[in-house]
Amino acid sequence: METKHSCIGRMLSANSRECVVSALTPQNEIPAFGSMLRIPMGNGQPEIYGVVTDITLEEDGFLRQIASSSGISEEVIRDAQENRNVPIVIRVAFIGYMEGDRVLHLLPPRPPVTLTEIYPCTVREICEFTRKFGYLRLLVNVTQQPAGELLAVHLRETAKAHVQLGENDWAERAVAEVMDLYTDNPSALIAVLGAIGDADIFVNEE
Amino acid sequence: MPVNYEQLRTQLKNAGQTLRLRHDAFNRAANQYETELRAEAENADLRERINAALAEKPETRCALPREEAIDTSHPLPPLPPVQIRLLACDGSQISPSRHDEISFGLINTAVVELIIHSGQTPRIITRTKLLPFDDLPSENLLGVQRDAAEKRFLAEIAAQTAHDITTFALTDGPLELFTDTPEMQGQDLLKAEYLEALMELAAHKIPAAGYIDRPRSDPVLRMLDLLRTGSAKEDKNPGADDSMLFSRLLAPGERSAVFGMNSRLNRDLGKDLRLCFFYMNIGRPGHPYISRVELPAWAAEESFIPDLLHAVLMEQCRVLGGHPYPFILHRAHESAVVTFAEKEEIKTRLLREMTTNGLTPPEKSNKQIAKDLIGDR
Numbered sequence: 001m002e003t004k005h006s007c008i009g010r011m012l013s014a015n016s017r018e019c020v021v022s023a024l025t026p027q028n029e030i031p032a033f034g035s036m037l038r039i040p041m042g043n044g045q046p047e048i049y050g051v052v053t054d055i056t057l058e059e060d061g062f063l064r065q066i067a068s069s070s071g072i073s074e075e076v077i078r079d080a081q082e083n084r085n086v087p088i089v090i091r092v093a094f095i096g097y098m099e100g101d102r103v104l105h106l107l108p109p110r111p112p113v114t115l116t117e118i119y120p121c122t123v124r125e126i127c128e129f130t131r132k133f134g135y136l137r138l139l140v141n142v143t144q145q146p147a148g149e150l151l152a153v154h155l156r157e158t159a160k161a162h163v164q165l166g167e168n169d170w171a172e173r174a175v176a177e178v179m180d181l182y183t184d185n186p187s188a189l190i191a192v193l194g195a196i197g198d199a200d201i202f203v204n205e206e
Numbered sequence: 207m208p209v210n211y212e213q214l215r216t217q218l219k220n221a222g223q224t225l226r227l228r229h230d231a232f233n234r235a236a237n238q239y240e241t242e243l244r245a246e247a248e249n250a251d252l253r254e255r256i257n258a259a260l261a262e263k264p265e266t267r268c269a270l271p272r273e274e275a276i277d278t279s280h281p282l283p284p285l286p287p288v289q290i291r292l293l294a295c296d297g298s299q300i301s302p303s304r305h306d307e308i309s310f311g312l313i314n315t316a317v318v319e320l321i322i323h324s325g326q327t328p329r330i331i332t333r334t335k336l337l338p339f340d341d342l343p344s345e346n347l348l349g350v351q352r353d354a355a356e357k358r359f360l361a362e363i364a365a366q367t368a369h370d371i372t373t374f375a376l377t378d379g380p381l382e383l384f385t386d387t388p389e390m391q392g393q394d395l396l397k398a399e400y401l402e403a404l405m406e407l408a409a410h411k412i413p414a415a416g417y418i419d420r421p422r423s424d425p426v427l428r429m430l431d432l433l434r435t436g437s438a439k440e441d442k443n444p445g446a447d448d449s450m451l452f453s454r455l456l457a458p459g460e461r462s463a464v465f466g467m468n469s470r471l472n473r474d475l476g477k478d479l480r481l482c483f484f485y486m487n488i489g490r491p492g493h494p495y496i497s498r499v500e501l502p503a504w505a506a507e508e509s510f511i512p513d514l515l516h517a518v519l520m521e522q523c524r525v526l527g528g529h530p531y532p533f534i535l536h537r538a539h540e541s542a543v544v545t546f547a548e549k550e551e552i553k554t555r556l557l558r559e560m561t562t563n564g565l566t567p568p569e570k571s572n573k574q575i576a577k578d579l580i581g582d583r
Contacts, residue, residue: 062536069527075320076525076533078327084540 005120009090011039014111016094019050021118023088030055030088034153036121036129037092039112046099048108049121049129050092051154053142058087092118093142095135105134126161130170133177140181140192147188148195151178156201171201235446240454242430247277252433259432260468266437268428269448270466272482272506276426282459285517290322291373292518293412295360296538297352300549302342305574307567308556311337313352316541317363320534321371322518328534330541333359336552347393353383354396357403357414364412373412374515378535381416381481381500382471404479404502413505415515416481417532421498422447425467425483448485453494456487461499461516464506475502482506486516488523488530495530 008031009023019039023030031037031052039048063080066072080086096105121129129135139154140147155174162170175196182189246252252271260266300312313335320328335355337343343351360375367373383400407414424447431437452462462485472480480503489495499519505511523530557567570578 062540065527065529066525066533069525072525073322074325075322075328078325079320079537082327083330083537 005122007117007119009118011112011114011116011118016107016111018091018093019111021090021092023090031090031120034150035157036126037118038121038125039116039118041112041116046097046108048094048097048112050094051139052090053093053145053150054091056089058089060086091144093139095138096129103129105132123161123164126158127165127167130158133174136177136181148192151192152195152199152201155196156199159201232446232450236450236454239427239430239451242434243451244277246430246433247275255433256429259436263437265470266432267425267469268432269425270468272464272466274463276463277455278463279456279460280516282520283513283517285521287323289324289371290518291367291371292320292322292376292534293360293364293373294318294376294534294538295356296378296535296542297356298543299348299352300544301345301348305571307553307570309342310339310556311342311348312544312552313337313355314542314544315355315359316538317359318534318538318541331363332541350383351396354400357400361403361406364407364410369410372514374518375407375412375414376532376535377416378539379416380418381414408478408502408504413501413511413515416500417519417535418498419531421449421496424448426451426465449496452485452496453487456485458487458490459520461486464512478502478504484512486519488520
């Protein structure tokens, strides 16, 4: 049985479309750009799913002071990277929610409350949620990042999860869906397909 | 508008003029003290004269010359390319307040271990202690308890570490435990524990060192007063301190001679643990910045220790670039500090425990509730 991941942070603020999360984990364990997270609301409320759309390392005056010094030792660098609680803020766009076993590719009825815990999705959770492509409609409308970059990394990582479960044609079907979404906007489609091409999303089971 | 800026306007103008006069007097005094220090450094009978003066007033708090000339300045030695273990401890506290929902006290201490030239990630160990409710200390006593807890924790961690490489045990602030306050009467156990911690470090040949940023004390000036007049001034020299003197004597990176300290508290420590100190200029050309480093006599007598400590602390200060302060001491502070949010979390859990045990959680005092209504305005 696949192991559930541990909590990576808590929610700081939210609206109907997205939330901002403060990461608790060391820098090298923070979820990747484009990866999927889930936000269990508890009390019989739906479990919200989202995609990481931005990661910010917040300003820290002390680090700025260290960075401006020359010849910093390995010990100091490792301390800063592994020990210090540098605020890492993650922006997560909502792509739908689960009500029981039912997947809904719609914005959640209400945002999660402050300090709700956030978890990375397991391979099975990713595959269950993305078996249909309605959620891509929400993802292409994310405005903070170039849509092509976000879609490309998201599709590449999600395709890997589907390949693990033997769903080898998922990437091809996902790209077809993206092309449909951009039917009326050929210039944007060219940019998105360029990014998808660079991401080399058509992985094969090895 | 609570501050009457109209009334303050004239006062601020006068303050500016007063500060100017004070600064000029400061400089004249510094010139005089510098001349005296250099002249006394040449005198062969320096120590005899100090001893004679101290015979009359043995508890006079002042610096004592050691073997080297008192105007010696040591250039910055290179940091040897070997592993050196630094242990730094700092503490923070929650002071009991009768205006909170529940009055409680807490001491949080952290030790950071950093091994220079190891490439290893520094280790951080923290210890949190909730104080017994039937014996909550005053603010001053809690500060001393925290100092003692820091030294005990440092000694404990130092004892557990391998003794294969040179190790320093650093704390921010003086090594001396100031025990002359009324609250300290009867706190013999605390003093004994503190002393034991220093002895344990000495037993492992680990020099304890207290780092004082921007010191404002004047033991060397008092020593010079003693030599000039036969008695040290009762009060601190107004506007003048040792930093002023050593910012003239020491070039950036240099340290002073090591001095002993004459005080009743120091005499109580015994010969090996008596505190000695030196000054360092951690500033840059044209912008001197003096810090004081305290270490026990046994460490000061090992010829390599003051030099190595000098090199290590300068290296640590360099990490923080334009505002030098030992990196590891700052990290110990960061690791130990109890934030407002943490205090609130602890209080919430405490109140929850009260509820679990059938008690009704109390409220804040009316005064505090009224203050909170205004917030951080």
